[in-house]
Amino acid sequence: MQKPxxxxxxxxxxxxxxxxxxxxxxxxxxxxSRMGPxxxxxxxxxxxxxxxxxxxxxxxxxxxMEHSFGQVPWRGVLLLIGAVLxxxxxxxxLGLAPAVLVVVLVTAWSxxxxxxxxxxxxxxxxxxxxxxxxxxxxxxxxxxxxxWLSPGHWSPVAIAPASSTMPPAATSGESR
Amino acid sequence: MELxxxxxxxxxxxxxxxxxxxxxxxxLLGTAVGVLPxxxxxxxxxxxxxxxxxxxPVSSLIMLAGIYYxxxxxxxxxxxxxxxxxxxxSVVTAIDGYQMAKKGRAGPALATAALGSFFAGTxxxxxxxxxxxxxxxVALRFGPAEYFSLMVLGLxxxxxxxxxxxxxAFTMIVLGLLLGLVGSDVETGTQRFTFDMPEMADGxxxxxxxxxxxxxxxxxxxxxxxxxxxxxxxxxSGLMLSKDDFKRIIGPxxxxxxxxxxxxxxxGGGAMLASFAAYSMEKKISPNGAEFGKGAIEGxxxxxxANNAGAQTSFIPMLTLGIPSNPVMALMIGAMIIQGITPGxxxxxxxxxxxxxxxxxxxxxxxxxxxxxxxxxxxxxRMLTIPYHLLFPAIIAxxxxxxxxxxxxxxxxxxMALFGLVxxxxxxxxxxxxxxLLGFVLGPMLEENLxxxxxxxxxxxxxxxxxxxxxxxxxxxxxxxxxxVMPNIRxxxxxxxxx
Numbered sequence: 001m002q003k004p005x006x007x008x009x010x011x012x013x014x015x016x017x018x019x020x021x022x023x024x025x026x027x028x029x030x031x032x033s034r035m036g037p038x039x040x041x042x043x044x045x046x047x048x049x050x051x052x053x054x055x056x057x058x059x060x061x062x063x064x065m066e067h068s069f070g071q072v073p074w075r076g077v078l079l080l081i082g083a084v085l086x087x088x089x090x091x092x093x094l095g096l097a098p099a100v101l102v103v104v105l106v107t108a109w110s111x112x113x114x115x116x117x118x119x120x121x122x123x124x125x126x127x128x129x130x131x132x133x134x135x136x137x138x139x140x141x142x143x144x145x146x147x148w149l150s151p152g153h154w155s156p157v158a159i160a161p162a163s164s165t166m167p168p169a170a171t172s173g174e175s176r
Numbered sequence: 177m178e179l180x181x182x183x184x185x186x187x188x189x190x191x192x193x194x195x196x197x198x199x200x201x202x203x204l205l206g207t208a209v210g211v212l213p214x215x216x217x218x219x220x221x222x223x224x225x226x227x228x229x230x231x232x233p234v235s236s237l238i239m240l241a242g243i244y245y246x247x248x249x250x251x252x253x254x255x256x257x258x259x260x261x262x263x264x265x266s267v268v269t270a271i272d273g274y275q276m277a278k279k280g281r282a283g284p285a286l287a288t289a290a291l292g293s294f295f296a297g298t299x300x301x302x303x304x305x306x307x308x309x310x311x312x313x314v315a316l317r318f319g320p321a322e323y324f325s326l327m328v329l330g331l332x333x334x335x336x337x338x339x340x341x342x343x344x345a346f347t348m349i350v351l352g353l354l355l356g357l358v359g360s361d362v363e364t365g366t367q368r369f370t371f372d373m374p375e376m377a378d379g380x381x382x383x384x385x386x387x388x389x390x391x392x393x394x395x396x397x398x399x400x401x402x403x404x405x406x407x408x409x410x411x412x413s414g415l416m417l418s419k420d421d422f423k424r425i426i427g428p429x430x431x432x433x434x435x436x437x438x439x440x441x442x443x444g445g446g447a448m449l450a451s452f453a454a455y456s457m458e459k460k461i462s463p464n465g466a467e468f469g470k471g472a473i474e475g476x477x478x479x480x481x482a483n484n485a486g487a488q489t490s491f492i493p494m495l496t497l498g499i500p501s502n503p504v505m506a507l508m509i510g511a512m513i514i515q516g517i518t519p520g521x522x523x524x525x526x527x528x529x530x531x532x533x534x535x536x537x538x539x540x541x542x543x544x545x546x547x548x549x550x551x552x553x554x555x556x557x558r559m560l561t562i563p564y565h566l567l568f569p570a571i572i573a574x575x576x577x578x579x580x581x582x583x584x585x586x587x588x589x590x591x592m593a594l595f596g597l598v599x600x601x602x603x604x605x606x607x608x609x610x611x612x613l614l615g616f617v618l619g620p621m622l623e624e625n626l627x628x629x630x631x632x633x634x635x636x637x638x639x640x641x642x643x644x645x646x647x648x649x650x651x652x653x654x655x656x657x658x659x660x661v662m663p664n665i666r667x668x669x670x671x672x673x674x675x
Contacts, residue, residue, distance in 0.1 A: 009344075009605040016351065020354050020369070023369050024368075027366060028364070031635060032637065033633070033634045034635075035626070035630060035631075037368055041369075048347065048350050048354065051347045051350060055344065072604065076396055080596070081392075081596060084589060084592060084593040088586040088589035088593070103569070103573050103576055110399055111402060111565035112565075114565055118565070122569060123569070126570055130573060138230065140581055
């Protein structure tokens with residue numbers, strides 16, 4: 001057991017347990033023979049809090065170690081999670097191919113070895129490959145390129161419906 | 177003779193061209209995954225789960241199983257050639273395998289690993305075919321109290337036999353159980369921990385959770401210390417074993433297979449523990465014990481047979497009891513549930529084609545691996561050197577699309593991002609997240625059996641200790657716990673895992 005890390009870890013476990021316990025308060029506990037939806041979660045939450053207490057308690061007795069968190073690749077964390085969130089937000093708007101292109105291009109830069117010469121072909125290649133695999137072969141109901149990319153979409157008078165703005169290539173892949 | 181008709185059905189299923197193709201894809205992907213840096217079978221199977229939805233259940237499970245045991249093969253290749261185990265179960269293979277490669281004996285080392293694995297796979301497949309149906313028969317007679325205690329034993333054992341802190345592993349199981357309860361309560365329909373979000377009513381998405389924690393979380397862990405690999409052995413020649421080599425590996429292969437088969441059945445055992453145990457046993461009893469660590473061929477044969485046997489027999493509790501013995505089996509159970517199959521003892525009788533087809537496919541897959549891997553070793557060596565910075569963006573793209581495709585919902589993509597952060601935070605706090613997946617899969621089953629047992633006993637909690645079988649299972653769990661917590665054994669256990 002290491003001091004700062006495990007004290008912190010134990011506290012987090014206790015917090016999670018408390019969170020579940022608080023959320024369970026609105027659930028019916030029922031009786032031992034007829035358990036309600038709250039019975040088992042409350043047992044588990046209390047168990048979780050106890051485990052957190054023991055972990056933190058044992059760690060307080062242990063030796064203090066420096067640098068126990070190690071290094072955190074902050075750039076990687078930000079770029080990677082950011083890219084996934086972006087994918088979620090923009091997938092339907094941008095379409096599959098551009099979304100994959102952006103995700104790969106962005107996440108590639110969380111590595112310290114990334115160069116434009118390697119990441120650009122990689123992202124284009126993957127976008128094409130994913131579009132082929134998931135839309136053509138597996139029939140995922142997604143447009144190849146989405147409505148955000150059509151010229152009419154961002155003008156105040158958007159007259160063209162989304163489906164007609166799709167490039168011809170997407171029609172064969174649309175499985176709906 | 178029923179066994180032969182059943183196996184006949186199994187081979188008929190496994191050898192149909194369609195299933196043969198998916199078996200091939202599975203073992204090929206599995207080998208690739210074992211060879212490629214920083215990509216394990218858990219993340220891969222999680223990534224491929226969405227793709228398997230459109231397949232018939234048999235084909236998808238055949239493919240997923242192929243990935244698991246294929247990865248054991250691939251992992252040993254990297255262990256031998258570059259001293260980096262591609263899989264945790266190949267860690268000990270690297271000790272002597274790499275030394276052999278340094279002496280120019282990479283060929284015999286690879287051949288030993290492949291042949292040992294094939295032999296072990298064959299024996300374990302037979303064992304699975306013989307042992308599973310009677311075990312399922314016994315399990316069919318279990319009441320809810322027995323089932324509850326059995327699951328407790330499974331969870332306790334998986335913690336006791338794994339590496340790392342016991343307390344933390346338990347915490348992960350409890351967290352997994354709690355996360356497994358999110359969604360509508362099965363009996364009353366009450367929404368639990370959903371924050372009134374309709375997307376959560378069906379529970380947390382299994383695929384998003386496992387891809388987040390094991391895909392994204394692992395990538396972040398790997399980004400901490402990126403390094404490029406270099407391969408010393410570019411050309412492997414002389415795959416044939418000499419007569420002397422052959423004599424030396426027979427014993428270790430047999431013992432490794434036996435040990436691995438037994439350890440694989442135990443919950444939490446599986447491939448990794450089997451390979452560790454086989455290596456240390458062989459080191460003690462081999463007449464060439466002094467050569468261990470300096471390139472002894474026995475040091476490759478024993479753990480490689482053991483890990484493959486263990487990988488195979490760990491399917492026994494999964495297929496017969498519906499209880500996962502390791503995270504990969506938890507994913508397989510998840511795949512079954514998604515396919516509409518209730519895992520448990522009924523699978524053997526209700527889905528004979530699935531059950532026997534899967535068993536037969538394992539033997540077929542093992543044969544494919546031997547035929548595939550030795551001649552294609554040049555290809556795998558080239559794959560070894562694919563830099564990680566070209567690999568992980570692709571993994572993330574696949575995870576994103578995979579998470580979306582389960583329900584065609586972007587909500588699951590956001591959930592995956594959240595679980596990626598959670599997974600990485602857990603790793604940073606030294607909580608190994610693997611037991612979380614076991615808890616997540618077992619959570620609903622555990623609660624259901626607890627409720628039923630208590631309902632049948634009219635609220636009397638002593639039912640778990642008055643039913644003899646349930647009591648026995650609980651005593652075994654308790655004994656395991658006491659053994660692991662005992663100071664001198666704890667020191668030994670830590671020593672064994674730190675090797």
